[in-house]
Amino acid sequence: MSLLRAAALVLLTALALALAPAPPGRAGTDLERLQRQIQEKRGNLDEINRQIDRIQSQLDQKQRQERNKRQQLARLEQQLDRTEGELRTAREELAAAQARLEATIRELARAEEELARRDDLLGRRLRALYEHGTVTYLDVLLSATSFADLVTRYENLKLIYEADRAALERAAEYREYVVAVKARQEAEKAQVEALVQRVEATKARLEQDRAATERARQELLQDIEELRRAYDELERLSQQLTAELQRLERELAEQLRRTGAIILQRPLSGPITSPFGMRYHPILKQRRMHTGTDYAAPYGTPIRAAESGIVTHADWLGGYGKAVIIMHGKGVSTLYAHMSEIKVARGQRVERGQVIGLVGSTGLSTGPHLHFEVRIDGEPRDPEQYLGRPLS
Helix, strand or coil: CCHHHHHHHHHHHHHHHHHCCCCCCCCCCHHHHHHHHHHHHHHHHHHHHHHHHHHHHHHHHHHHHHHHHHHHHHHHHHHHHHHHHHHHHHHHHHHHHHHHHHHHHHHHHHHHHHHHHHHHHHHHHHHHHHHHCCHHHHHHHHCCCCHHHHHHHHHHHHHHHHHHHHHHHHHHHHHHHHHHHHHHHHHHHHHHHHHHHHHHHHHHHHHHHHHHHHHHHHHHHHHHHHHHHHHHHHHHHHHHHHHHHHHHHHHHHHHHHHCCCCEECCCCCCCEEECCEEEECCCCCCEEEECCEEEECCCCCEEECCCCEEEEEEEECHHHCEEEEEEEECCEEEEEEEEEEECCCCCCEECCCCEEEEEECCCCCCCCEEEEEEEECCEEECHHHHECCECC
16 A cells, blocks of 8 residues: 555545544533533544654654665765776776787787798798708808908808897797787786776666665655645644634633633643653752643743633742732632733733733743643642633
């Protein structure tokens, strides 16, 4: 199954979960209906967010693989460039070796021609000696006009003989030298040819690796594009469900408030940096109970009342720094700490969602954030467990 088909199935499942009507049940009040719908939508939203997380994980993995393929391609390109250079050098060496060999072959041909000429000259002389015996030499000697002329003729004949023999020997040695050079150059040419073949084989292998890596990279890019489309669609669906859930929660809260119930909302939308419960205090350097929830936010971010009520404190409050406490009735109160600025006064009535101060880092704080507490009859409770649900 391709990633695109798998992603399509994921989206169809998500859409079915999100848009399916609520299962029929016994007739109830509007409050029960809204609570059922909210519960179902939350479950759908949780499932979609889990799918988003899975797709994000797959997307991260595919992107890492694609980066690795790009790096591998870059290395292969470098190796190919080096191999191309080696191949050019090897081919140049082969051409030079071929030229040297051809020159030696021509030199060998000339040496063989010279040797053949000298062989022919010596052969003719030997044939003459064979045909005429020593007469030829005796004729030369006996035709001398004096003893000095005789000695001169003898020495000249000896020099001629020695010169012929030396020239013949030199020609034979030169021929042997040229033959040896030719053999070495043929061996050198064979080695260079083998080198050229090896480099060409290396180049062909690298080109195959490059093509295979590029194909794999293109497949990864296609997978990444499919995953991004699936991710975007799930994000759109998540936003749609979130908006629907917020609408239903507002409707439920309005109906509950008409009955006198207290429903708390988040005072700001920043991420949780320190939840409710035991923790190691970053300033006091000891394990202590953290009686609220910390939300990260930049300096000056508006802080809104979690519910309507009366401000009972709007001033510095020890380690809480600048803080506001609101009494909502029926034993429920909320505290907002570490503000940079307080926007309300003690005794003032505030409405749900009204700006009561700005995020800061006053008191025992390591950076800008909101410390938010929920207390029922004076006992601290986990804010995240009480947000969005009726407290009475």
